[in-house]
Amino acid sequence: MNIDQSITVALPSLIHRVGGETVQSVKQLALKHECELKRVRRSRHWQVSGDAINIQALCSELSHQVDSPLFILKKLHLALQVHQDKLESPADRLKRLLLENPNMTLSELIEMTHCSVAEARRARFELDEFESLG
Numbered sequence: 001m002n003i004d005q006s007i008t009v010a011l012p013s014l015i016h017r018v019g020g021e022t023v024q025s026v027k028q029l030a031l032k033h034e035c036e037l038k039r040v041r042r043s044r045h046w047q048v049s050g051d052a053i054n055i056q057a058l059c060s061e062l063s064h065q066v067d068s069p070l071f072i073l074k075k076l077h078l079a080l081q082v083h084q085d086k087l088e089s090p091a092d093r094l095k096r097l098l099l100e101n102p103n104m105t106l107s108e109l110i111e112m113t114h115c116s117v118a119e120a121r122r123a124r125f126e127l128d129e130f131e132s133l134g
Helices: 014-018 020-032 052-063 070-082 090-100 106-113 117-133
Strands: 006-011 036-039 046-051
Touching: 006 052, 006 070, 014 020, 014 070, 020 036, 020 046, 020 052, 046 052, 052 070, 090 106, 090 117, 106 117
Parallel strands: none
Antiparallel strands: 006 046, 036 046
16 A cells, blocks of 8 residues: 655744744654654745654644643644544554445445555455454
């Protein structure tokens, strides 16, 4: 499966909203979580980009800070809600789709997840094995 897991979250007028020191500390946290917080060209707008799971980890760590920047947290939470499908592994997504709709055809699975025929068959087989055991 080759689903692009990276997302980009726009943070307009970031320094004006949270201050330069906060931006620098969040930038260090972003690097720690393999994300990148940077200015958009030469504008006053910023963006954070990275894999959805890494952005979720960054968001989690920011929310546990005493003086967490609420503007950044709100923007990250909204983006993660939109990209909820990127937070689960491709195999987990196949399993979830099959559990939700056991009558889904292989071609429907392939179309929804962009997986290969072999991956869709494996997921169907694993689900059938699991159901026969339980």
